Amino acid sequence: MSAKQVKTVPASGTEIFVPLSKLKKSPKNARKTPHSEAAIEGYASSIAAKGILQNLVVEPELNAEGVATGFYFVTIGEGRRLAQLLRVKRKEIKKTEPIRCIVDTTNDAFEISLDENVTREDMHPADQFEAFKKLADERGFGAEEIAARFGVTPNVVRQRLRLGAISPKMMQAYRDGELCLDQLAAFAITDDHVRQEAVYERLSYNRDASTIRRLLTETHVPATDRRARFVGIEAYTEAGGTVLRDLFTEDRGGYLEDVALLDGLVTAKLGSEADAIREAEGWKWTEAHLDFPHAHGMRRIYPHSVELSAKDARALKVAQSQFDQLTEQYQTVEELSDDVDAQFGELEAEIERLEAKRQAYDADDIARSGAFVILNHDGTVRIERGFVRPGDEKPQSEAEQESGDRSRNGSHDADGQSMQGNAEGAEAASEEADDRPLSDVLVRDITAHRTLGLRLNLSEQPEVAIVAVTHALAAQIFYLGADAHVVGIRPVKTDLAAHAEGIEDTPPGKAWADRHANWARQMPRDVTELWTFVAELDHDSRMSLFAHCVALTVNAVILPLERRPRALATADQLAEAVSLDMTGYWRPTVRSYLGRITKARILEAVSEGVSNEAAERMADMKKADMAEAAEQLLAATGWLPSPLRTAEPRHKVMDTSNAARDGDLISETAE
Incomplete structure (x- = not known):
């Protein structure tokens, strides 16, 4: 190499400025995996704001004869070189932009490239969070400004600022390894240090991030709550309410902090809806309720068919x-x-x-009855009409009053007249009177014989028995306080809404309500006409009404402290008998099931409904993500949890040998 050639190569350790266009990627660079676009973007933003803070390390490019070509290989700082090229592409700088470099021809290029990436310790994330917070507090930088200076998104900056504002006690626990980043992020859902620390003290062995979020928001209302959906987030915030947002998970709109304000807005809006219904439709009264008041104690009237x-x-x-x-x-x-x-x-x-x-209420019915305005589970309004308060019932006629008195006193004479006093004394004191009433003792005696005759005859006429049972059930189901039935069968109705929130708003719940209302509209207004109504129905219609009334009494609800193993076994047999397929009425969603069980149960459901492989792919997900993914996977499978499954019908086909065998078995049992 000539003296002139040697002079053209700077000595090792020399700081020089090299045009960007003269810099190349070193073939000896230990980093083989290319820089990500996000990393290059971050370098570019940082350089644009602060310049290149760390010199590039380069070595001259030599040709085959060992002559310097004027180009330099970048041994350390390839990411910064690529960032500057990105800035050239954006026309922020030119290709000739001088880049400050240090020449190193003494050390092995591959080794120092490796050393640059290995022999260092990254800043602890807690330090980064607090540093970002310091930039915002002391220099007044907003999220967008910080994002532009460090090449990250504004949302990432907001997350780091939120983490930087967490309680020092929580941050120290994170530094000490007592909390992981997911748990720290869960605490950051609120900036209330006192509340953060109080929840931290309450944590036991279960420190799952979802548990921390639940404890921190247990006094708040999620934006998905029916009350929030009914009022609207905008109306709530305009009224002065605040919304807590979780920057680290999908919070579906956040959490409303001022529950009292929200409830006040709900009450006011529901009340306005009730007033509007009353004015528009002419009801005597309307009442607004969050939930339907099942213990209202009122008789309900239904509209009748009109042309x-x-x-x-x-x-x-x-x-x-x-x-x-x-x-x-x-x-x-x-x-x-x-x-x-x-x-x-x-x-x-x-x-x-x-x-x-096609359906209408009588004007006088509207004038003396009212309607409940209810908030549905989905945040919409439901109106239940036609309820008559006891004080607004029509006055009974004199004949009806006498009939009512007889019913209450439990005594009748041959002409239907009531009697007072001691029956036996009246019988002894009035032997000479021809028009005296029959005594209670005698009436009781002879009507017992009549009842026995009714039982004997009815037991031989199943069709009339169906009429009697249907009449008894309908009289008690569709008429309030109507003691008009003679068959001693009483329906026990279980309010399912007390056991499953929102069940009335589901498609099956609405289908049942429509079916019940359809029958109610057909009932005669006077309960004394009910027997004729039931008796004159055609067979199929009568059996349909009978089935509806019986169905209303079915109770297969499993309560925590109630033990009814035989009844529940019967419920299983009933399900088989009616070929119950719950896939037509229910499906596993995050709200109905998957969000309310453990991760292990979710994976078990996916394994059963889809495949073991699908469950394995979900195993590392967070619970919320896992539940949503499971809902999508199970949607078309027809999978049901075990309490909702119906066993296959057990069809018993008996041939001659089976019959003989069963006969032998019966004989053996008898012996």
């Missing part, structure tokens, strides 16, 4: 025809356009509006 006006009948026919034509036109289309979907929606609404006119 549509000619105008409405024509409009219904046109709307139904258009709906049918649209259905036929698009029956093979997998996904409807927004316009067509809107047309279907408009026609359905019009048909529903006109069909509703």
Whole structure:
């Protein structure tokens, strides 16, 4: 190498400025995995804000003859070189931008490249969080400004600022390894240090992040709550309410902190809805309730069928025809356009509006009864109409009053007149009177014989027995306080809404309510006409009413402290008998099931419903993510938890040998 050539190569340790276009990636760089786009973006943002804080280390490029080419290989600082090239692409700098470098021809390029990436210790994340917080507090930098200076997203900056603002006690626990980052992030859902520390003291062995979040938000209302959905987050915040947001998980809108304010807004809005219903429909009263008051103690009246006006009948026919034509036109289309979907929606609404006119309440019924305005589980309003307070019932006629007195006193004479005093004394003192009433003792005696005759005859006429039982059930189900039945069967009705929140709002719940209301509308107004109504129904209709009344008494609810093994076994047999398939009424969702069980149970469900492989792929997920993923996987499988499964019907086909064997078995048992 000539003297001139030697002079062109700077000595090792020399600081020089090299044009960016003269820098190349070193083939001796120990880092083989390329820098990520995010990392390069971060370098570029940092350099744009603060310049290159650490010199690049380079060695001259030599050709085959050992002559310097004027280019330099970057031994240390390849990420910074790529960041500057990105800035060139963005036209922030030129290719000729001088880059400060240190020449190193003494050390092995590969070894110092490896040393640069290995012999160092990253800053503890806690220090980073607090440093970001310091930039915001002392220099007034916002999230966007900090993000631009360090090449991260504003959301990442907000997360680090939130973590930097956590209680010093929590931060020290994180530094000491007593809390992991997920747990620290869970504490950061609130900036209340006192509350953070109080929850930390309450934690036992279970320090799961979801448990920490639950404890920190147990006095708040999630934005998915029906009250929040009914009022609206915007209305709540405009009223001065605050919303707690979780920057680290999908919080579905956050948590409303001022529960009293929210409840006040709900009460006011529900009350306004109730007032509007009363004014628009003419009810005597309306009451607003979060939940339906099942213990209202009122009789309910239902609307009766009316003929549509000619105008409405024509409009219904046109709307139904258009709906049918649209259905036929698009029956093979997998996904409807927004316009067509809107047309279907408009026609359905019009048909529903006109069909509703087929039912109407009498004006005098509306004038003396009222309606409950209820908040559904999904945050919508439900209106239950036609309830009559005891004080608003129509006065009984004189004959009805006498009948009521007889019923209460339990005594009757041959002409249906009531009697007073001691029956036996009256019988002894009035032997000479021809028009005296029969004594209670005698009436009791002869009506006992009549009852026996009724039992004997009824036992031989199953069809009439069905009428009697149906009458007894309907009289007690559809008429409040109507002691009109003679068969001693009493329905015991279990309020399922007390056991499963929101069950009335589900499609099966609404289907049952509609079925019950349909029968209620058909009931005669006077309970004394009920027997004739039931008796004159055709066989299928009578059996349908009978089945409905019996079904209302079914109770297969399993309570924590209630032990009814034989009854529950019967419930299983009933499920088999009616071929119950709960997939038509229920499916496992995050809200209904998956969000309320352990991760192990979720994985078990996926393993049973989908495959073991699918469950294994989910094993490392957080519980919330796991539950959502499981809901998607199980949606089309028909999987059910064991309490909802129905056993396969046990069909017993008996041949001659089986019959003989069973006969032998019976004989052996008898012996």
